[in-house]
Amino acid sequence: MKLSILGCYSATPRIIAHTTSQVLETRGHLFLIDCGEGTQVELRRHKIKFNQIKHIFISHLHGDHYFGLVGLISTFRLLTRETDLHIYGPKGLKEIITLQLKLSDSWTNFKLIFHVLTSKTSELVFEDEKVAVETIPLDHRVYTNGFLFKEKPFERKLDITKAEALNIDKAYFRKLKQGDDVVNEDGTLIPNAEVTFDGHQPKSYAFCSDTAYKEDIIPLIKDVDVLYHESTFLEDHDYLCAKTKHSTAKQAATIALKANVKQLILGHYSTRYNGIEGFRTEALTVFKNVLLADDGKEFSF
Amino acid sequence: MKLSILGCYSATPRIIAHTTSQVLETRGHLFLIDCGEGTQVELRRHKIKFNQIKHIFISHLHGDHYFGLVGLISTFRLLTRETDLHIYGPKGLKEIITLQLKLSDSWTNFKLIFHVLTSKTSELVFEDEKVAVETIPLDHRVYTNGFLFKEKPFERKLDITKAEALNIDKAYFRKLKQGDDVVNEDGTLIPNAEVTFDGHQPKSYAFCSDTAYKEDIIPLIKDVDVLYHESTFLEDHDYLCAKTKHSTAKQAATIALKANVKQLILGHYSTRYNGIEGFRTEALTVFKNVLLADDGKEFSF
Numbered sequence: 142m143k144l145s146i147l148g149c150y151s152a153t154p155r156i157i158a159h160t161t162s163q164v165l166e167t168r169g170h171l172f173l174i175d176c177g178e179g180t181q182v183e184l185r186r187h188k189i190k191f192n193q194i195k196h197i198f199i200s201h202l203h204g205d206h207y208f209g210l211v212g213l214i215s216t217f218r219l220l221t222r223e224t225d226l227h228i229y230g231p232k233g234l235k236e237i238i239t240l241q242l243k244l245s246d247s248w249t250n251f252k253l254i255f256h257v258l259t260s261k262t263s264e265l266v267f268e269d270e271k272v273a274v275e276t277i278p279l280d281h282r283v284y285t286n287g288f289l290f291k292e293k294p295f296e297r298k299l300d301i302t303k304a305e306a307l308n309i310d311k312a313y314f315r316k317l318k319q320g321d322d323v324v325n326e327d328g329t330l331i332p333n334a335e336v337t338f339d340g341h342q343p344k345s346y347a348f349c350s351d352t353a354y355k356e357d358i359i360p361l362i363k364d365v366d367v368l369y370h371e372s373t374f375l376e377d378h379d380y381l382c383a384k385t386k387h388s389t390a391k392q393a394a395t396i397a398l399k400a401n402v403k404q405l406i407l408g409h410y411s412t413r414y415n416g417i418e419g420f421r422t423e424a425l426t427v428f429k430n431v432l433l434a435d436d437g438k439e440f441s442f
Numbered sequence: 443m444k445l446s447i448l449g450c451y452s453a454t455p456r457i458i459a460h461t462t463s464q465v466l467e468t469r470g471h472l473f474l475i476d477c478g479e480g481t482q483v484e485l486r487r488h489k490i491k492f493n494q495i496k497h498i499f500i501s502h503l504h505g506d507h508y509f510g511l512v513g514l515i516s517t518f519r520l521l522t523r524e525t526d527l528h529i530y531g532p533k534g535l536k537e538i539i540t541l542q543l544k545l546s547d548s549w550t551n552f553k554l555i556f557h558v559l560t561s562k563t564s565e566l567v568f569e570d571e572k573v574a575v576e577t578i579p580l581d582h583r584v585y586t587n588g589f590l591f592k593e594k595p596f597e598r599k600l601d602i603t604k605a606e607a608l609n610i611d612k613a614y615f616r617k618l619k620q621g622d623d624v625v626n627e628d629g630t631l632i633p634n635a636e637v638t639f640d641g642h643q644p645k646s647y648a649f650c651s652d653t654a655y656k657e658d659i660i661p662l663i664k665d666v667d668v669l670y671h672e673s674t675f676l677e678d679h680d681y682l683c684a685k686t687k688h689s690t691a692k693q694a695a696t697i698a699l700k701a702n703v704k705q706l707i708l709g710h711y712s713t714r715y716n717g718i719e720g721f722r723t724e725a726l727t728v729f730k731n732v733l734l735a736d737d738g739k740e741f742s743f
Contacts, residue, residue, distance in 0.1 A: 153517040154483050178513040179480050182455050202545045204516045208509075212479045215505045216454040233545040240541060244503045244534040246584050283547050 142167045142292070142344045143441045144367070147183035149408035149434040151351075151373050151387075152205055154178050158412055159436050160205035163369075164189055165290055165346060168271035173197045174288060174348050180209035181216050187437060192222060196267060198274070199230030200350060201285035207234065211241050218249045225252040229266050229274075231284045232257050258286055263361050277361050279352035281386045287349035289362060295340030297333070304336045344442055347402070350409045353382055354392040359400045367442050368402040369434065371409035372420050378411075390420040394427035404442065408434035443468045443593070443645045444742045445668070448484035450709035450735040452652075452674050452688075453506055455479050459713055460737050461506035464670075465490055466591055466647060469572035474498040475589060475649050481510035482517050488738060493523060497568060499575070500531030501651060502586035508535065512542050519550045526553040530567050530575075532585045533558050559587055564662050578662050580653035582687045588650035590663060596641030598634070605637045645743055648703070651710045654683055655693040660701045668743050669703040670735065672710035673721050679712075691721040695728035705743065709735035 143166040148159025160177025164184070171193045173180075184191040191213075199207045207230070217226065226249075228234065235255040242248055256266055258276060267274040270293065277287030296318040304314065309331060313323040318340075322333050347362040350371040362368055373387035382388060388396075390407055397405035405428055407420045414420075417433055424431040432440065444467040449460025461478030465485070472495045474481075485492040492514075500508045508531070518527065527550075529535065536556040543549055557567055559577060568575040571594065578588035597619040605615065610632060614624040619641075623634050648663040651672035663669055674688035683689060689697075691708055698706035706729055708721045715721075718734055725732040733741065 152520055154480070154513070156483055156487050178510065179455070179483065182457055182480065186457050202542075203548070204513055204542070204546060208513045208516075209479065212455070212505055212509045215509075219453055231545075233541075237538075237542055237545065240534075241503075241505070241538055244532075244538065244584075245505060247504070283545075 142290070142346055142367070143439060144346065144369075144406075145187055145189060146408070146434045146436060146438045146440075147180055147187065148177050148436055149410065150436070151409045151411050154205070155412065157436070159183055160208075161200075161350060161409060162209065163348070164194075167290060167344070167346075168292055170196065170272060172274070172290065175200055175206040175350070176208075176210040176213060177205045178208040178212075181213045183436070184213075192217070192220060192224075194226075195224060196227045196229070196274075198288045198348075199228065199234060200279070200287060200348070201281060201283050202231050202233055202237075203283065203351070206351075210234075211238055214238060214242070214249065214253065215245075215247060217251065218247060222249070222251045225254055227254045227256060227267070229256040229258060231286075232259055259284075263289075275361070277347060277349060277358050279349060279358070280355040281351045281353065285351060287347060287352070287358070289345065289347045289365070291345045292343035294343050297337040297340050300336050300338065307331055307336060309336065346442075349396075351387055353386040354388050354396070356396070356399065359396065362396075362400045362402065365400070365402050367404045367406060367440065368397055368400065369406045369408055370396055372407040372424065373409050373411050375414065375419055375423055378413075390423040391427055394424035394431065397424075397431075398428045404430045404432065406432045406434050406440065443591070443647055443668075444740060445647065445670075445707075446488055446490060447709070447735045447737060447739045447741075448481055448488065449478050449737055450711065451737070452710045452712050455506070456713065458737070460484055461509075462501075462651060462710060463510065464649070465495070468591060468645070468647075469593055471497065471573060473575070473591065476501055476507040476651070477509075477511040477514060478506045479509040479513075482514045484737070485514075493518070493521060493525075495527075496525060497528045497530070497575075499589045499649075500529065500535055501580070501588060501649070502582060502584050503532055503534055503538075504584065504652070507652075511535075512539055515539060515543070515550065515554065516546075516548060518552065519548060523550070523552045526555055528555045528557060528568070530557040530559060532587075533560055560585075564590075576662070578648060578650055578659050580650060580659065581656040582652045582654065586652060588648060588653070588659070590666070591647045591649075593644035593646065595644050598638040598641050601637050601639065608632055608637060610637065647743075650697075652688060654687040655689050655697070657697070657700065660697065663697075663701045663703065666701070666703050668705045668707060668741065669698050669701065670707045670709055671697055673708040673725065674710050674712050676715065676720055676724055679714075691724040692728055695725035695732065698725075698732075699729045705731045705733065707733045707735050707741065
């Protein structure tokens with residue numbers, strides 16, 4: 142998986158602090174997660190082939206997470222896109238987008254398919270043979286979901302030299318990669334493990350922004366490889382969390398610890414602080430693998 | 443008047459080409475004209491005190507002219523603005539903005555006053571003692587207005603030395619500045635012209651984007667000091683004008699010539715060209731005072 146952070150600051154876009162948007166590249170997909178104002182320009186800046194985006198996930202209807210969506214859709218239209226575009230987001234998003242397309246007399250030539258999210262429990266919203274995406278219901282001022290991206294098991298890797306030595310017909314190679322045993326040309330049963338290695342380890346990524354500290358999400362994100370968890374505040378502003386329904390860096394780290402994730406990435410920083418290193422310092426007091434998201438940063442895992 | 447170009451390129455925002463937005467400073471007002479995606483960031487970049495904007499004029503509901511408006515309003519809210527905000531634009535704009543504020547549960551603390559424009563003939567939409575703003579109905583694919591900003595006559599300048607020598611009571615100075623004759627302490631009538639000079643020359647600015655070539659606007663913008671007229675295309679693409687309802691640089695210059703304006707500023711360039719100098723070259727074949735708008739440029743007049 143490759144995660145590209147286009148923006149990870151809260152509230153309002155500034156010259157050098159973009160609001161939430163990220164691209165997750167996994168198994169041939171380019172998933173766009175949230176789409177703050179200016180996202181299309183950041184996609185260009187980071188040379189992401191954004192016409193290949195087919196699925197957009199919107200966590201909630203606060204502007205810093207979706208105000209760039211209508212512009213991106215309009216640009217797709219101007220670039221004469223023809224591929225379907227799936228948008229997963231809260232009720233109301235479809236109305237917002239279609240009202241604007243209608244009033245500008247700018248219907249898209251491609252199909253715009255809205256998947257309206259309303260469930261308060263986790264649900265599977267996308268699945269193909271390679272990846273599944275589930276919602277992570279969060280606790281924010283408006284209806285909000287995080288998203289869990291899970292790669293499905295990769296094919297097993299074939300030991301070709303051995304397979305040829307054992308006189309296995311090439312027609313069976315596909316079955317072997319899928320984990321099946323096969324019978325060779327001589328009629329001998331060849332157990333799968335004898336001619337294959339484990340494939341790549343499937344990875345998982347959980348995106349959780351925006352949310353108050355919510356232990357209910359722990360079973361949903363248990364053992365994920367990477368958790369992006371918002372940390373709008375530092376602990377000395379924790380009194381703001383209840384009203385705004387945001388988290389501190391320490392709370393994000395506590396969730397990471399309790400969910401036994403391998404890596405925590407912090408983001409959605411309030412711009413009231415002088416720099417972001419303090420978020421990492423605070424989180425490290427609770428959990429050891431902490432990275433800081435920042436605009437333009439990439440993470441591969 | 444001081445005109446700051448925040449963006450002047452057509453269609454979609456790019457890294458170094460912003461969509462339409464400009465700020466006109468005149469007689470204590472900061473008027474925002476159009477508001478493409480990313481306008482709030484450009485306002486910050488150019489250090490414009492954007493909390494002083496009280497009137498926003500939206501020409502039409504194509505995204506490159508208004509997608510930044512909802513974000514700007516949301517930012518005003520986050521900055522705890524209290525001043526009324528007047529928005530002048532086509533029918534539908536109010537619905538677009540209020541739907542988004544409603545769904546994000548983010549009503550503004552300040553008053554948001556929409557002035558819905560529907561007239562197909564020019565109308566006065568704003569007026570105070572210093573400035574008047576009238577619409578300029580344009581010819582585009584959707585309902586579109588340009589805007590004409592006209593300063594009202596400035597006060598006359600007082601020749602204080604002469605006024606004192608003529609024994610005029612200070613209480614009459616205000617009347618003199620307003621152009622009235624007065625009677626001095628000795629009972630003598632003092633004609634205004636004897637103790638005052640002409641005040642500053644009132645200026646006028648016409649913003650015309652987007653539009654096909656439309657001679658109907660000529661009487662409305664006759665003799666203005668500065669005309670901003672769109673020139674999306676060069677003449678070799680003039681066959682695109684009819685379908686897209688845009689103008690060439692030559693057409694913009696022809697309007698400038700026929701309306702006898704003092705200065706033409708071109709903008710709303712298609713990004714298909716290599717640079718913008720060609721627009722000026724083409725316009726100069728018809729009209730002599732041609733300037734090119736560009737992102738970040740300022741014009742004082």
